[in-house]
Amino acid sequence: MTKEFAQIKAVTNMTFSVKKGSIHGFLGPNGSGKSTTMKMICGLLVPSSGEVLVEGLKLETHFDQLKRSIGFLPENPPLYQSMKVKEYIKFVAGIRGVPRSKVKKRVETILTQCGLEKVMGRRIGNLSLGYTQKVGVAQALVHDPEVVLLDEPTRGLDPEAVDEMRKLIMELKGERTLLLSSHLLNEVQNLCSEITIIKEGKVIQNGSLSEIRSLFQQQRSFKVEVRKFNEDIFKAFRVKFGESLNLNYEKKNEQKSEEYLLNLKMPKTDDYRSEVCHFLVEKNCELLSFREESIGVEEIFRLATAEGILKENALKESVL
């Protein structure tokens, strides 16, 4: 599907499918069209062209029927600031068609499930961001939908709240189909079995997590802090390790004492870690720290777009 706003093409020919019962990660940098896509999947925006199918039914024509089985947490949770938490969940349960006799029980279940019992009597406007987000999730789940879309549920949360949110999402696994968007890969990698990566409104990678990871983690990346480093050592490093390791260094200027930061890239197939450490110690570099950088999402996007270009070139060549 495609979505055009007045001047911008927010989403271009996006096609992907989400398997029933899976947790699907939807990744892209800010402004890449995640929220727009999710709103289209929920029927809150109408695609400029293309269509959304839910269990084989067209969303546009079966909206009244399908919206019952969709739960959606937008990036700004739709909360009434002046309502109390319980009152709000009860209200949502009512308008989303939970039978009157079951409302009370359902509300209690969902409050427990989302860890909201402690705050259920408080006004939503006075809650911390972590709780606000949880109320948002509770709102999306209260009518027991089969398809749940969460738009950046962990955005802006502190690590502890992120952990709780992750646990909450984990518990939903299996029962429902989940589409989870994020701009951070490590956020979704523990949760999702499949991911779709988009950039500037286009799908650039789509597949199971292990596939995509192996695609991108051909290189490991390390950050090394040392107290001494200079051009000679750098040259010696190049002589010793040659082309197999990629190194660059920079002086940390915010420190009074001299410290250098080395960026080291290493192929996934060979492990040179101990050799590199030995080398640095031999040269009296005063090794301070040595840590592995998990592959950043920026890196993935960079690689993924490069990958796309490579593929295109390969295609052209094969055509020629």
Next chain:
Amino acid sequence: MNLLRGIILTTKKELNDYFGSPLVYILTGLFNAIIGWLFFNYIVSAKNLTLLNLSHSVLIPLFGNINFLFLFLVPLLSMKLFSEEKKHQTLDLLFLSHLNQTQIIFSKFLAGLFISLFILSWTIVFPIILGFSGYNDWGLVISSYLGLVFSIITYLWVGLFCSSLTENPIISALTTFCFLLGMMLMVLTVNATHIEILNTFFQYLSSPFHYESFSRGSIKSYNLVYIFSFSLFFYFLTSKSLESRRW
């Protein structure tokens, strides 16, 4: 059954919102203070007050003023109905609920109507006071109130539409007010031109003209047609304006 429940729930939520904020109480107090003061003034200033001219020297101008004051009140009451939901993105919540757009609009309308009637209802004391001193033209009182209710309905529809256009309640209130005032002034201007056809045409379009029929106690079928088509027209605009969000 389920649909009715949805409308009741949303209307109730809206009313909780109204009664939870001081605005309604302030408006009610202010409004009734003004009307009370006018009432007192009319009685004192009317010369040789008799039971027969009470209607003309007190009640009819009083109801006219009530109608005029609602021109200011309704924009303030309707301003938040959609704009606030747009601002906090809660409109999406309603769209995903089992209420369809018509029901959403109607539950907002009902809430606005209810709160307006709540404010209006206090003014019933004034005819009752007159009643104690022997006034008994209740037909006029009833038709005036009917006229007020119909006026309020037309004001509210304009307010709902303006509220659906913006995320800012103040802008919503201002546009509603300008529209309603414009409608009133338009008639005055056209009246001054003495062109019969234009006169009739613009009079028919403006709600104060129809209110007068009620206050004179002579309700014509075209008054009802007007209110119905006016409401329908603005319902239609509101619904288009809400739909346009999705495109």
